[in-house]
Amino acid sequence: xxxxxxxxxxxxxxxxxxxxxLSGENSIKNLHIMxxxxxxxxxxxxxxxxxxxxxxxxxxxYDKQNMLWPLREHWLTAGLIHNGGRNFDKAVGLVWLxxxxxxxxKPKLKPWRKPLLFFFSATVPGMLxxxxxxxxxxxxxxxxxxxxxxxxxxxxxxxxxxxxxxxGHDFPAGHASGGYAFLSxxxxxxxxxxxxxxxGLFIGxxxxxxxxxxxxMRGAHFLSHDxxxxxxxxxxxxxxxxxxxxxxxxxxxxxx
Numbered sequence: 001x002x003x004x005x006x007x008x009x010x011x012x013x014x015x016x017x018x019x020x021x022l023s024g025e026n027s028i029k030n031l032h033i034m035x036x037x038x039x040x041x042x043x044x045x046x047x048x049x050x051x052x053x054x055x056x057x058x059x060x061x062y063d064k065q066n067m068l069w070p071l072r073e074h075w076l077t078a079g080l081i082h083n084g085g086r087n088f089d090k091a092v093g094l095v096w097l098x099x100x101x102x103x104x105x106k107p108k109l110k111p112w113r114k115p116l117l118f119f120f121s122a123t124v125p126g127m128l129x130x131x132x133x134x135x136x137x138x139x140x141x142x143x144x145x146x147x148x149x150x151x152x153x154x155x156x157x158x159x160x161x162x163x164x165x166x167x168g169h170d171f172p173a174g175h176a177s178g179g180y181a182f183l184s185x186x187x188x189x190x191x192x193x194x195x196x197x198x199x200g201l202f203i204g205x206x207x208x209x210x211x212x213x214x215x216x217m218r219g220a221h222f223l224s225h226d227x228x229x230x231x232x233x234x235x236x237x238x239x240x241x242x243x244x245x246x247x248x249x250x251x252x253x254x255x256x
Contacts, residue, residue: 034238038231045227049156054222058142061217067149069142069219081214082175085207089178096120115192122184122240126233130177133232139171143219157224172232173225175215179207180233187241208233 048054063070071077100116103109138161144150152168155161185200212226 038234041227041231045224045231046157048227049222049224054224055147055154057223058148058216058219061219062142062148069148071217072143072219074218077214077218081210082218085175085178085211085214089181115188118191118240118244119184119188121244122187122237123181125240126181126183126229126236127174127177129232129236130172130174130229133172134169134174135167137171138165138168139225140168141170141220142222144168144170148219170221171225172228173212173215173221174229176208176212176221176226177229177233179209179211180204180230181237182207183230183234184237184240187237190241191245204233 048057061069061071096116096119100113100120103113103116138155139157140150140152140155142148142150144152145154146152147154153162153165155165155168157171181204183201183204185203186197187200189195189197189200208226208230212221212223212229215221216223216226
């Protein structure tokens with residue numbers, strides 16, 4: 001795979017930033033994989049929903065005899081994974097903000113502004129899109145469903161929505177998106193530290209799976225909800241990466 005370097009001009013000199021080129025047979029193939037692979041996850045999500053896998057998996061965490069979700073308020077799922085995950089995301093945001101302010105105050109660190117802006121731009125949109133989607137869907141959390149002693153009907157993605165039904169606010173999975181948003185690290189490292197890109201992929205997948213599975217155990221989401229959030233976060237980061245990269249590639253070709 002070809003590797004090039006973007007050069008940022010600053011008053012202090014030049015800052016070279018390695019980037020994987022999208023030219024070449026291998027790179028074009030990788031781009032096709034990045035574009036097409038998530039579609040398989042969307043298909044898997046639909047299969048989980050319509051085959052009953054969602055209900056089957058959720059049923060393992062529901063106590064039928066006592067008609068409750070034992071792990072809904074458990075210290076591990078509600079405390080550590082849910083609340084702790086939220087605090088972790090907020091801490092990352094705070095560290096990012098402080099670091100970005102430092103690059104403004106310290107001229108020598110100015111070359112790091114663009115990488116920081118890329119990380120922000122590739123991380124946040126996925127969470128925002130998921131949050132926006134939750135306001136328009138009529139899919140409810142497992143703990144709200146009649147089948148699990150709730151009071152809401154079980155509606156699938158393409159089901160007819162009964163007139164007067166309240167918005168579910170539970171699809172896609174919001175908390176899982178707070179982990180999958182860090183799939184942006186894969187693209188960040190593709191640009192700035194190619195050898196580390198799979199570490200970035202692992203971090204995003206690990207956090208997303210952890211956050212998502214924690215919520216599934218609580219009865220807050222189905223597996224399909226998490227898969228949709230994963231795909232949304234992946235495509236949003238990929239889109240920013242392609243826009244950013246094409247612009248930088250164009251700039252790198254300009255006379256210095």
